[in-house]
Amino acid sequence: MNRENIAVNDEELKKQLVTIDNLRYELKGKELFYYIETFGCLMNEKDSEKLSGVLREIGYVETQSIKQADFILYNTCCIRDNAERKIYGRVGNIKGLKQKKPDLIVSICGCMMQQEHVLEKLQKKYKREVDIIFGTHNIYKLAELLSTRMEVGHQIIDIWREHKDIVEDLPSVRKYKHKAAVNIMYGCDNFCSYCVVPYVRGRERSRDSGSIIQEIKDLVNDGVKEVMLLGQNVNSYGKGLSEDITFAKLLREVNKIEGLKRIRYMTSHPKDFTDEVIYAIRDCEKVCNYVHLPIQSGSTKVLEEMNRKYTKDHYLNLAEKIKKEIDGVAITTDIIVGFPCETEEDFLETLDVIRKVGYDSAFTYIYSKRTGTKAATMGGEVSAEVINERFNRLILETDKIQKENNAKRNGITYKVLVEELSKSDSKLLTGRTEQNILVHFEGDESLIGELVDVEIFETKGHYLNGKLKTES
Numbered sequence: 001m002n003r004e005n006i007a008v009n010d011e012e013l014k015k016q017l018v019t020i021d022n023l024r025y026e027l028k029g030k031e032l033f034y035y036i037e038t039f040g041c042l043m044n045e046k047d048s049e050k051l052s053g054v055l056r057e058i059g060y061v062e063t064q065s066i067k068q069a070d071f072i073l074y075n076t077c078c079i080r081d082n083a084e085r086k087i088y089g090r091v092g093n094i095k096g097l098k099q100k101k102p103d104l105i106v107s108i109c110g111c112m113m114q115q116e117h118v119l120e121k122l123q124k125k126y127k128r129e130v131d132i133i134f135g136t137h138n139i140y141k142l143a144e145l146l147s148t149r150m151e152v153g154h155q156i157i158d159i160w161r162e163h164k165d166i167v168e169d170l171p172s173v174r175k176y177k178h179k180a181a182v183n184i185m186y187g188c189d190n191f192c193s194y195c196v197v198p199y200v201r202g203r204e205r206s207r208d209s210g211s212i213i214q215e216i217k218d219l220v221n222d223g224v225k226e227v228m229l230l231g232q233n234v235n236s237y238g239k240g241l242s243e244d245i246t247f248a249k250l251l252r253e254v255n256k257i258e259g260l261k262r263i264r265y266m267t268s269h270p271k272d273f274t275d276e277v278i279y280a281i282r283d284c285e286k287v288c289n290y291v292h293l294p295i296q297s298g299s300t301k302v303l304e305e306m307n308r309k310y311t312k313d314h315y316l317n318l319a320e321k322i323k324k325e326i327d328g329v330a331i332t333t334d335i336i337v338g339f340p341c342e343t344e345e346d347f348l349e350t351l352d353v354i355r356k357v358g359y360d361s362a363f364t365y366i367y368s369k370r371t372g373t374k375a376a377t378m379g380g381e382v383s384a385e386v387i388n389e390r391f392n393r394l395i396l397e398t399d400k401i402q403k404e405n406n407a408k409r410n411g412i413t414y415k416v417l418v419e420e421l422s423k424s425d426s427k428l429l430t431g432r433t434e435q436n437i438l439v440h441f442e443g444d445e446s447l448i449g450e451l452v453d454v455e456i457f458e459t460k461g462h463y464l465n466g467k468l469k470t471e472s
């Protein structure tokens with residue numbers, strides 16, 4: 001278990017640590033299990049690591065069986081409608097569990113809880129099922145909320161509309177020994193017209209670079225080889241800080257950390273992707289030659305409606321420059337199909353960008369109307385039939401290009417960070433190249449967490465098969 005070294009608010013931190021100690025004492029001798037399910041993005045996964053850390057410190061042991069759990073926690077996402085529906089489904093199923101186990105405590109947190117209409121529904125419909133509700137700004141308070149719930153015996157809700165203090169020097173549990181995510185900033189100021197993130201995660205706040213560097217050094221000392229620098233829009237890192245720092249400068253600083261092998265980051269906004277960032281990726285040997293550059297739509301008209309603040313031409317020039325400057329770079333993207341008023345011509349512009357950039361992979365989504373966003377009131381909805389037809393064409397195109405790109409990788413030897421045993425064949429190991437491409441190869445389990453050379457002998461649509469060469 002590692003501790004993140006950002007003691008921004010000492011008083012709050014002390015209060016939480018005392019509460020953790022008190023709960024541990026109170027619950028001593030009881031065999032208690034927690035079950036946690038995380039929806040959505042890497043930010044939520046990172047938050048769940050912190051929440052798990054607090055629960056373990058109190059004395060809970062993680063279980064994969066919801067029936068065994070004494071504490072159930074759902075960390076929610078509200079980016080798409082289906083993620084929300086899943087949560088209501090989960091909560092609906094809790095009733096039976098609660099009847100069998102009256103002491104079971106159920107908690108829901110995360111982005112979905114920051115929305116008024118969700119809170120109303122949970123308060124009205126699920127008062128008995130859900131014991132603790134909290135949002136995105138106060139996850140560090142889990143121990144205090146649990147303690148209060150045990151004391152009062154009824155549903156408690158603690159939602160902050162805005163971020164107050166960052167309190168992060170609390171226990172955290174890492175899923176992988178060799179890789180870790182590190183928050184470099186929180187929130188987003190961009191207000192893309194389809195997105196709820198600025199409403200549920202608040203305004204942009206960057207962490208000071210010293211605390212980020214210290215955290216990464218501690219992680220490296222604990223066996224971490226690869227870090228993922230996390231933020232909704234990492235390219236605007238540093239705004240509002242008193243120190244002279246940008247994302248590019250931060251990359252160069254992190255690159256100097258001894259023992260660290262790989263640096264990744266997520267997510268980049270094309271409007272803030274400066275030359276300075278491109279040169280930092282090019283110059284820093286530890287920064288992976290992999291750029292995730294969400295386009296969302298290839299139509300300048302739709303991009304304007306989305307409030308993305310770049311045009312198709314700007315994006316294409318940027319992608320060209322990235323390819324020219326960063327040797328062997330892989331570019332991936334996010335695409336939304338069926339944004340309000342998207343015409344066939346607009347969609348063809350998207351296909352045009354896909355062909356011109358030649359993405360190594362694309363995350364494709366059907367537009368999901370989110371309450372409270374500007375796009376939700378735009379009208380001009382595209383019919384489900386048209387959306388599905390476009391979506392299928394999009395998948396065909398992105399898959400074809402990904403396959404063509406992967407075919408060119410045959411015979412090449414890549415440095416692969418070994419992640420785990422293959423899920424489908426335990427004789428195989430699975431790892432990732434710098435370009436974030438999945439590689440399967442035969443090897444010993446002891447190589448997990450190591451960087452090895454793998455020569456590719458077979459290329460598939462979404463992954464590569466290779467042969468282990470030498471350890472490095």
Ligand code: SF4
Pocket residue numbers: 188189190191192195196197198232233269
């Ligand atoms: S940049 Fe746009 S899509 Fe990304 S989190 Fe911010 S508002 Fe949402």
